[in-house]
Amino acid sequence: MREDDKGFRFYVGNMFGGKTAKMIFDLQRADYAGKKVQAFKLSWDNRYKEGFITANNGQLKYPAVSVPNLSSLEKSLKPDTEILAIEEAHFWDERLKEFILEHENNMLLISTGLQFNYRGESFHLRSPEDIQIDSKYVTVADLMGISTDVRQEWPVCTYENGKICGDVAYYPQRWREDGSLSKYSDDTIVIGAKNAYAPRCREHFVRPKKE
Ligand SMILES: [Zn+2]
Numbered sequence: 051m052r053e054d055d056k057g058f059r060f061y062v063g064n065m066f067g068g069k070t071a072k073m074i075f076d077l078q079r080a081d082y083a084g085k086k087v088q089a090f091k092l093s094w095d096n097r098y099k100e101g102f103i104t105a106n107n108g109q110l111k112y113p114a115v116s117v118p119n120l121s122s123l124e125k126s127l128k129p130d131t132e133i134l135a136i137e138e139a140h141f142w143d144e145r146l147k148e149f150i151l152e153h154e155n156n157m158l159l160i161s162t163g164l165q166f167n168y169r170g171e172s173f174h175l176r177s178p179e180d181i182q183i184d185s186k187y188v189t190v191a192d193l194m195g196i197s198t199d200v201r202q203e204w205p206v207c208t209y210e211n212g213k214i215c216g217d218v219a220y221y222p223q224r225w226r227e228d229g230s231l232s233k234y235s236d237d238t239i240v241i242g243a244k245n246a247y248a249p250r251c252r253e254h255f256v257r258p259k260k261e
Pocket of ligand 1: 208217251252
């Protein structure tokens with residue numbers, strides 16, 4: 051069977067699960083097949099090198115255009131693009147859903163996204179007016195709902211008690227800078243803040259309680 055070359059392929063899962071690596075493999079394969087590829091990431095996400103989507107601590111990378119928002123991506127989109135990659139769907143604003151629906155009949159869109167936030171709930175996209183405010187309407191689960199090809203990628207739980215747990219880790223545990231567990235009322239995304247994360251299985255994930 052030939053892979054569908056239109057639609058929306060969505061790699062979802064936890065951090066450290068290999069979502070971005072899988073997307074980069076797809077893009078390299080598309081290059082090899084002679085397809086016209088464009089890849090985008092948000093410009094404030096510069097944890098690794100600007101100008102690349104990176105995975106596996108920067109060892110795997112693919113050239114990408116950094117843009118500040120979805121409108122800039124739309125302006126940079128070429129009419130003959132066949133494969134469009136959008137890194138980290140959960141960081142974009144909620145208009146991403148309409149954008150995907152508008153373009154999925156003309157190209158293959160590929161994106162990555164966190165299924166759960168540190169509260170163990172579906173990740174909300176951002177409000178277009180203020181990217182630090184959660185959208186009331188669009189979550190990663192909604193994007194999974196419009197995807198024609200959802201692929202889940204999970205890391206292993208790194209909880210250690212003598213030996214590493216190693217079970218499937220669905221949830222990202224988050225700690226504050228002072229080493230305490232993040233509380234439910236903390237922001238879901240704090241841009242520029244250094245929170246610590248680790249992947250946790252059902253047993254070892256401590257779900258923050260609603261206060
Ligand atoms: Zn575990």
